[in-house]
Amino acid sequence: MKQPLWLSVLILIGMLALFGADASARRDILEPEQKALLAKVDRILVEVVAITDQGPVEPGPLQEVVVKRLKEAGYQVVIDPAQPSDVLFKVKCEQRKVWEGTTTMGSDADLPDSPSRVWKGPACQLLYLLSGKKMGWQKEVRTEFPDSTQAAASAKAANPGQYALAKLKERLEQYDFPVLVTADWGQEERLLKMLNDPSATSGRKAQIVVALGDLFSTQAVPSLLKELKGSDLDVAKVSAVALGNIGNKDSIPALVEAIQSGKPELRAAAAKGLGVLGSLHSDFTVITPLLEALKIDDVGVKTEVVLALGKLPDKRSYEPLFALYKSLQKMHSTEPDPKQKKLKDAVNYTLKQIDTWEYIQ
Numbered sequence: 001m002k003q004p005l006w007l008s009v010l011i012l013i014g015m016l017a018l019f020g021a022d023a024s025a026r027r028d029i030l031e032p033e034q035k036a037l038l039a040k041v042d043r044i045l046v047e048v049v050a051i052t053d054q055g056p057v058e059p060g061p062l063q064e065v066v067v068k069r070l071k072e073a074g075y076q077v078v079i080d081p082a083q084p085s086d087v088l089f090k091v092k093c094e095q096r097k098v099w100e101g102t103t104t105m106g107s108d109a110d111l112p113d114s115p116s117r118v119w120k121g122p123a124c125q126l127l128y129l130l131s132g133k134k135m136g137w138q139k140e141v142r143t144e145f146p147d148s149t150q151a152a153a154s155a156k157a158a159n160p161g162q163y164a165l166a167k168l169k170e171r172l173e174q175y176d177f178p179v180l181v182t183a184d185w186g187q188e189e190r191l192l193k194m195l196n197d198p199s200a201t202s203g204r205k206a207q208i209v210v211a212l213g214d215l216f217s218t219q220a221v222p223s224l225l226k227e228l229k230g231s232d233l234d235v236a237k238v239s240a241v242a243l244g245n246i247g248n249k250d251s252i253p254a255l256v257e258a259i260q261s262g263k264p265e266l267r268a269a270a271a272k273g274l275g276v277l278g279s280l281h282s283d284f285t286v287i288t289p290l291l292e293a294l295k296i297d298d299v300g301v302k303t304e305v306v307l308a309l310g311k312l313p314d315k316r317s318y319e320p321l322f323a324l325y326k327s328l329q330k331m332h333s334t335e336p337d338p339k340q341k342k343l344k345d346a347v348n349y350t351l352k353q354i355d356t357w358e359y360i361q
Contacts, residue, residue, distance in 0.1 A: 044070055047088060049091070053095050057162075062169055062172065074193065097123040113180075123142045123143075123168070127139075180211070189219075195208045195212075195223055203234075209238045221243065244274065248277075249281050251277060252274065256274065259271055267304075268298070274289070306350050314354070318354050
């Protein structure tokens with residue numbers, strides 16, 4: 001079954017919007033010259049400010065963390081403004097945040113690390129300047145507590161301001177801003193070097209893989225195929241989705257293999273990636289392995305398989321999906337299972353996609 005060119009284009013646009021929105025959309029607002037400069041960033045000037053309710057304090061410990069983390073990513077870091085640098089990386093940590101942040105409407109304002117208007121507790125705001133100009137990349141890390149005075153009293157700490165800054169220092173040690181800013185600069189090779197570093201933690205590797213997927217990094221495909229078959233299940237799962245986002249057709253066999261023989265959690269992610277890849281390339285050969293995977297009992301796997309079939313509507317899918325629909329209708333419970341509800345919604349969506357597809361042929 002061959003789909004019209006116009007529909008292929010619409011599907012492609014939809015997939016790009018859905019799976020690369022955060023990273024690619026942000027980079028789209030940059031001028032070509034700015035992208036070129038950011039891609040070459042190597043020397044970073046770090047400026048850290050620390051403020052308590054009593055006023056500015058020595059930011060030394062916080063600065064040490066920021067410098068150390070950026071060096072982990074392979075950057076050269078300076079703290080003397082007289083020294084040459086490619087960008088200025090600014091970190092402002094406050095016991096009581098006074099800056100209101102970005103709008104709550106649109107953009108990435110709803111992401112956990114985006115500046116928040118409502119948070120007034122301890123926070124560190126991170127941003128960078130290129131040629132003296134803010135580039136729109138802003139992140140914020142916060143403590144678990146909104147009131148540093150109460151938190152310090154509970155911890156029997158004498159100085160609430162110092163206690164808040166110490167907790168913010170811990171958050172900067174945990175929060176992987178070097179990966180996020182490197183991805184924002186589009187430095188794929190640096191990300192790949194960090195990914196292949198033997199000392200990289202599972203969490204860092206997973207975040208790098210997601211970033212590479214958002215960047216549609218074709219040069220990352222060999223490394224992601226390796227991670228897909230690796231022992232770290234969390235990294236393998238995000239690798240499956242990233243491979244789908246990147247859209248390299250040669251990744252299809254590996255994703256099919258993951259669906260057929262991987263663990264349930266990996267099979268679900270592989271189905272998601274395979275659905276995107278099949279749709280991007282109008283490759284209906286993926287329908288057969290997806291229909292086979294539909295027989296797996298795991299509800300999470302079934303749901304992702306059904307959604308994948310909805311991305312590439314095919315009349316071969318209708319009968320098994322309708323049979324699944326009827327079986328789900330027979331299930332009654334006083335307290336509906338959220339997973340079962342998600343599966344029902346997925347089935348309804350995909351059946352409608354197939355009906356619509358047949359109508360426009």
